[in-house]
Amino acid sequence: MLFNSIQFALFLPVVFILYWFLARNSYRQQNILLLAASYFFYSCWDWRFLFLLLFSTLLDYAAGLQIAATDNHKLKKTWLWLSIGINLGFLGVFKYYNFFAQSFTQLLNGFGLEAHATTLGIILPVGISFYTFHGLSYIIDVYKDRIKPECNFIDYSLFVSFFPLLVAGPIERATHLLPQLKQKRTFNLDQAKDGLRQILWGLFKKVVIADMCAEYANLIFDHYDDYSGSSLFLGMLFFTFQIYGDFSGYTDIALGTARLFGIDLLRNFAYPYFSRDIAEFWRRWHISLSSWFRDYVYIPLGGSRVGTLKKVRNIFVIFLLSGFWHGAKFTFIVWGLLHALYFLPLLLTNNNRKNLDIVAAGRLLPSVKELVGMLTTFMLVGFAWIFFRAESMAHAYGYVGRMLSKSLFTAPDIPTKKIAVLTLVLTGIFFFVEWLGRENQYAIQKMGQTWKRPVRWALYYAIIIAICLFAGKDEQFIYFQF
Known part of the structure; x- marks a missing residue:
């Protein structure tokens, strides 16, 4: 179900x-x-x-x-x-x-x-x-x-x-x-309304963003030999958007549903693609899993209160376990290894707890430094997702090799370009809304609360219409396989 x-x-x-x-x-x-x-x-x-x-x-x-x-x-x-x-x-x-x-x-x-x-x-x-x-x-x-x-x-x-x-x-x-x-x-009526809003936003993430991106991510990853490097780069972006919309969308529906019954569940996502470094990303992505490994594996091993070699060992242990937790494939292990390598410089320079606040809190736009940090982190995460999505190591190596070829600098050659552009535009609007709501538990939690009622309901109806227009695929959630 x-x-x-x-x-x-x-x-x-x-x-x-x-x-x-x-x-x-x-x-x-x-x-x-x-x-x-x-x-x-x-x-x-x-x-x-x-x-x-x-x-x-x-x-x-x-x-x-x-x-x-x-x-x-x-x-x-x-x-x-x-x-x-x-x-x-x-x-x-x-x-x-x-x-x-x-x-x-x-x-x-x-x-x-x-x-x-x-x-x-x-x-x-x-x-x-x-x-x-x-x-x-x-x-x-x-x-x-x-x-x-x-x-x-x-x-x-x-x-x-x-x-x-x-x-x-x-x-x-x-x-x-x-x-x-x-x-x-x-x-509690207010709690129930809040739950329904979160369910609505979760369905939008899944049905509109994740499922639309999935069509192109699947097409490009499954037939990567047929596409140029620029198209493969787009395929990486489509999967990066897909897995976030899919998994965080599930979580929003789960949390909203629990709230309908008067129960609060642990938060699992906190706008991870706005992270300024990898350490911040892991404080915001799949929070319940990363905190589980922190509390039951990393800290018992000594955490960061041990010597340098043991700190390095502990980081590799939890990231490799995180990869292996996702499935019995070498691609998941390499995905975890990549994140361990990303994390290591921050740990060794004691910068792994540098960005604990909300990015650009109280401001509409980030600073140049924040923007560079977010873009760099996003690209590192996106590159690692290639290994997560690939069917095998040979598939991942072939994909990366072709993506990083000279054709990376050519125009993308994917089919039905108009729909692909529409998908990217909708994804851009989605992330803009997420940016505006990044200081809340979920993006539309407080959006429109000060608007006049007809305008606020116009927003909700627009989301509902978008869900109805793109519904019908019944795509299984990615994390059901884990």
Whole structure:
């Protein structure tokens, strides 16, 4: 069930009505209803994997109780590693087994030893990387005494599988979400309106920006041998816009949907393409994942409070893990490696926490220095996206080599140029609106609040009309595959 589908457009109002009209008197009733809706939502993908989700939930729930119930440190650690090992074991089998089997076979063949990989003919359960990390953060926090174990199985299950965040995040923390699930939630009209505005903006990002850019990104990447360097450069830009509109659009819909039920989820994007350096980019892109690796990997390894060599090691560890988290492909690993290399000079010169404020705060235009920083960061990020999008390393190398040829300085030769120009114009308007709203949680959160009502509603209707005009593709969200 896609967020941009008719099925979800029918599902959401039904759950909303039942939630606020039949279950409004008790947060426990609300949680039971949301949990049932979440399991139904997940089973629409493949009901068989619902049992895997239930097992993972039960494992972490029981492990958390057992850790808290004993004063024996060894027993605590046993339950911790049992939970971590089984969860990562499932993730490894479904997501990484075939990759390692094939890579090991290729290594043996490279040494002249004839070998054949035994692979598993299984599909990747949707959202497994996200709900696995939900459970891991919970069990680690219980072990570290950052949070008390949750005794109510319904509440804990809802924390893991709340349907807006279940298949593509954000990666929630028990310290943030569980307290909200254990208190009565009353309907707040302003909060609901805010949620609807964020859903609307998320749908625009996905349906209008991401899906239109996807047509050209797919065309150019899939047939890169047929195009000039300048066209491949445009293909890089189209995918750079696509993945941002797609993933941040999903997040906006998820956060807006949760707000309809009186629940606030963690922010996952904060205008990352306006970043002035790579360190700032990673504070603004997929925030819940980057902060997860920071808190549960980088800091335990010593963070930046260790010697230079260990700091370098820690940076490479978290960026390579980030790449590998996205999938079992060398292209993702190289993508992470590139970002580690981008980040390293900032770390070694102690400039990685230089840009903590909002760019050009209180001003319409950035300074020349800010503009140069944003453009440089944007191009570095865009170049790395080539490896993220490529089907293989050979594909990525071929794409980069052809893009950086002399034909980079020729006119682009992509088909249906008028539609391509329209896509770029709409994307430019979109980023201008994002720029104007960069000091808010999402671009149109406060836009038009001081305008007269007819003018404000004209803006909303313009967005709705654009969504209706470009809807119909039912393109799956990119991060559903992770």
